[in-house]
Amino acid sequence: MISKTLERYTEHPEEEFVVYGHRACQGCAEVLALRLAFKVFGKDTILAMATGCMEIISTPLPFTCWKLPWIHVAFENAAAVASGIEAGVKILMEKGKIEKKDIHVVAIGGDGGTSDIGLQALSGALERWHKFTYICVDNEAYMNTGIQRSSCTPYGAMTTTSPPGKKSIGQSTWKKDMPKIAAAHNIPYVATACPSYPYDLFAKVKKARMVEGPSYLHILSVCPTGWRIPSGDAIKYGRLAVETGVFPLYEVENGQYRITHNVKSLKPITEYLKGQGRFRHLTNDTISKIQERVNLEWEGLKFQCGVK
Amino acid sequence: MKKKGRQEKLLQGNEAIVEGALRAGCRFFAGYPITPATEIAELLSVRLPQVDGTFIQMEDEIASLAAVIGASLAGVKSMTATSGPGFSLMQENLGFAVIAEVPCVIVDAMRGGPSTGLPTLPSQSDIMQARWGTHGDHPIIALCPSTIRECYDLTIKAFNFSEKYRNPVIILVDEVVAHMREKIVLSDEEDIEIFNRVKPTVPPEWYIPYEDTPQGVPAMANFGEGYRYHVTGLTHDIRGFPTSRPDEIDPFIRRLFRKISQNFSDIQIGEFFQTENADITIIAYGCIARSAKRAVIDARERGVKVGLLTLNTIWPFMRAQVEKVLQTSRVIIVPEMNMGQISREVKRVNKGAAKVFTLNKVDGTIITPQEILARIKEVS
Numbered sequence: 001m002i003s004k005t006l007e008r009y010t011e012h013p014e015e016e017f018v019v020y021g022h023r024a025c026q027g028c029a030e031v032l033a034l035r036l037a038f039k040v041f042g043k044d045t046i047l048a049m050a051t052g053c054m055e056i057i058s059t060p061l062p063f064t065c066w067k068l069p070w071i072h073v074a075f076e077n078a079a080a081v082a083s084g085i086e087a088g089v090k091i092l093m094e095k096g097k098i099e100k101k102d103i104h105v106v107a108i109g110g111d112g113g114t115s116d117i118g119l120q121a122l123s124g125a126l127e128r129w130h131k132f133t134y135i136c137v138d139n140e141a142y143m144n145t146g147i148q149r150s151s152c153t154p155y156g157a158m159t160t161t162s163p164p165g166k167k168s169i170g171q172s173t174w175k176k177d178m179p180k181i182a183a184a185h186n187i188p189y190v191a192t193a194c195p196s197y198p199y200d201l202f203a204k205v206k207k208a209r210m211v212e213g214p215s216y217l218h219i220l221s222v223c224p225t226g227w228r229i230p231s232g233d234a235i236k237y238g239r240l241a242v243e244t245g246v247f248p249l250y251e252v253e254n255g256q257y258r259i260t261h262n263v264k265s266l267k268p269i270t271e272y273l274k275g276q277g278r279f280r281h282l283t284n285d286t287i288s289k290i291q292e293r294v295n296l297e298w299e300g301l302k303f304q305c306g307v308k
Numbered sequence: 309m310k311k312k313g314r315q316e317k318l319l320q321g322n323e324a325i326v327e328g329a330l331r332a333g334c335r336f337f338a339g340y341p342i343t344p345a346t347e348i349a350e351l352l353s354v355r356l357p358q359v360d361g362t363f364i365q366m367e368d369e370i371a372s373l374a375a376v377i378g379a380s381l382a383g384v385k386s387m388t389a390t391s392g393p394g395f396s397l398m399q400e401n402l403g404f405a406v407i408a409e410v411p412c413v414i415v416d417a418m419r420g421g422p423s424t425g426l427p428t429l430p431s432q433s434d435i436m437q438a439r440w441g442t443h444g445d446h447p448i449i450a451l452c453p454s455t456i457r458e459c460y461d462l463t464i465k466a467f468n469f470s471e472k473y474r475n476p477v478i479i480l481v482d483e484v485v486a487h488m489r490e491k492i493v494l495s496d497e498e499d500i501e502i503f504n505r506v507k508p509t510v511p512p513e514w515y516i517p518y519e520d521t522p523q524g525v526p527a528m529a530n531f532g533e534g535y536r537y538h539v540t541g542l543t544h545d546i547r548g549f550p551t552s553r554p555d556e557i558d559p560f561i562r563r564l565f566r567k568i569s570q571n572f573s574d575i576q577i578g579e580f581f582q583t584e585n586a587d588i589t590i591i592a593y594g595c596i597a598r599s600a601k602r603a604v605i606d607a608r609e610r611g612v613k614v615g616l617l618t619l620n621t622i623w624p625f626m627r628a629q630v631e632k633v634l635q636t637s638r639v640i641i642v643p644e645m646n647m648g649q650i651s652r653e654v655k656r657v658n659k660g661a662a663k664v665f666t667l668n669k670v671d672g673t674i675i676t677p678q679e680i681l682a683r684i685k686e687v688s
Contacts, residue, residue, distance in 0.1 A: 051424060072424070073423075074393065074423060074424060075368075075393065075424075076368060076397075112341075115367075116340075116367035116368060117340070117367060117368035119367070142341045145341040145342065145343055145346050146341075146346060146350075148341040148346065148349070148350070148365065149365055151367065160346075160350040160353070161341070161349055161350055161353040161363070161365045162353070162365075163353055163354050165354070165357070167357040167358075168357060
């Protein structure tokens, strides 16, 4: 069993595939997530990327921070492009045109490119059972175009298209549960991760790499620019998201849910919300509404995982 | 003396489009973030709720135009805003809006293409996409502002035309004009014509939703007002039901074209600048019309007789006005930030009366007055 062998993953791979030469904002946890993830994916990896922050910052010609084959096509189709690459590599190997080895295909999209415009392509690729990993680097809004809401923006958050005011509390809908949507395709491996927990992230990437079939990783990537927090606090807020239950770390392996970082008692949600400019306008009523929802979802997840 | 409701503002093109849309009565926006059109969505997300309007951010551009069509059928003046890549995704629904005759306004802030292209740099390369991007024979109206005031005025016109002719109207604004700031004076008391769609006056049971009229535009009932009718993307008869009868298809398609073609004088807006005695006339639109105007003034100072025809209406193509300058000028220069999309149209209507020269720039930078002057020198 893969899970047994990787229960305690403490190895820190040395080789880097996301290197210097990018233009991410100061304190960006999203590019950190990619850096950590690709240490584990290794060199036999082909990448398809959707339009988004990571596309823009990682390839400002003549520079690039990628040491891997990389393609950007459009906003909605990273998963479809990855499908084509995976099928192409497979057939070339079958025909003996290229050397037979374990080449892994990875598609990357932001929360907008995954949960909004790219959902159709993602669903298609998961259903067709391509052997690839889809990574959603979720910074909870369209940061690349200047902080517009996406369906992964949390309830109450201020963005430029969900401005709070007399007639609006900010984002008025609850965050779309992308990992559950991916898991509903009954694919071999789905997990949530956060670069604030690097070893947990390494282990999950390793599993995603090893399974036969599609895998999906949802990585919460704190965005100091868009969340209106000091640029040194990205790791802290990543931890708080997990400790307050806003973003639990779990995995779904062949339909089995498992919490990978159990939190004995959740910290109050206020610890996570305070200090974030995007939640500054929230009233106590809204905060308790969010707290209720977080508790409910946490209990639901514990039930699914069989944790008391 | 300060007049009541008079406001002097320093506005960006995108902001002026928002002001124009609200003045025209737009109360619904559905869109998706994209540079360089995002400001329109951002501003409307604040302004629309203030006037009891609705702002929705959709999951992509396909859904955005679909929502706009739905809102318009429900009776609300509606719009969306995007740029090239999003405009590509909207083409299917654009065709639907044409065939179902749904009034709506689509802003396309043009950036360099094809594909993701140059998100932050200007271009004028969506001219032909606006004309023929969606499949099938169809009429279209596309307007192109070159000043901030025109952004405001043409947005109002766009809503008026869409309501009057029951056709989608595209505002082609290049990135330069979309992001440029200029002073603009707005006044509540200003006499601006606002046109609202013609509603049926007959009882519901007599209503024929796609009936031909002298104007070619049938009266439009809003959903929920008791007039039951069928809306479809299939070619339909006068009652709105799908048909494959040649004697119904032909008059229907011809009527769609006739609504626009018999109203050229209303739709086609342009400006002749010192063209009366011009030896050389420049035909330009968008931000390049501004460069061209400077070039005309500079050339005149040097004794070269140059004039300018600014096209504010891109589609339907302003054939009559272009033919006029083709007759009076020896040389025509068409500077544009594409490989020659309007110059081709000019050449098409030129019957050998004048020599037509192009000046194409596709490097993501604006064509300067100096470059136009150099071209004038070259060809004269």
